[in-house]
Amino acid sequence: MNLPNTITFSRLVMTAAFVAAVSFRSAEGYGIGLALFVIAAISDFVDGWLARKMGLVTPLGKLMDPLADKILVSAAFVFLTEHKLCPVWVTALIIGREFLVTGLRQIAVEAGQVIAADNLGKWKTGFQLTFCITGLVWLTLDHMDDL
Template sequence: MNLPNKLTILRICMIPFFVLFMLVDLAGPASKWIALALFIIASLTDLLDGKIARKYQLVTNFGKFMDPLADKLLVCSAMICLTAMDRLAAWIVIIIISREFIISGFRLVAADSGVVIAASYWGKFKTTAQMIMICLLIADLGGFFGILEILFVYLALALTVISLIDYLIKNKSVLSEGSK
């Protein structure tokens, strides 16, 4: 197993520990900081595994499938925890997770037709905004950062919808019977 795939597996293995520190007060006030550190480290492995895989031509079918899945598991786990903690509205999480299901289904249909759909810049902006939003909500610093939290919640939500629309428009041929 190559390094990028090991980083993907590491990210998946970090998720239960992240969730544990988010939802269980194991370390008192330090719990949220441990959860935040775990989330940041896991997020950085997402960035790192892709760069390594492309730079050293270590792209594998396992990585193509598991890397985006690990990313979705991490982000969705964080948002569900934040909802349970009353830090993020459920309706926002439902919209964001629904987008992920729609895109995943779309990719499955495309793959069945032999079409590989690359991530767009809108999708990358969306992921970045979501990760910043999650970090701000976990840190829960209040004051000016409270304003940033709100800004990033709605920015992440807007980018989620924009990236979905962009994705559907660019790949609408996948749903037609005459897809390539």
């Protein structure tokens, strides 16, 4: 497995660690979750850049990178909704759309085609990550008195 794909797969591990950290429902847990989320978000940009720069773009990377993004963003939106920082309908709409697109990508793969993320999708992911980071910062700061 090449470096960009390893970074992509590490994002899945960071997502699991993010969920575990915020599950502690403490300022420390939220702070650790925020740090993990930011690192995972940065890795989203790094893996694609490295893949293009090093000539290591692969069908696996084209499929797994957007999927890892969707899992990370979905986990964060569920968490933010649970804490009343995002309406349920917004989270349901985002998660539904994300997994509909993933399903369509899988159908394309089975037909022998891989659909890479386009610029509009990259902007959407950037806005979602920014919203999630803002919400996580808000929640972490809101619990600082607990330290």
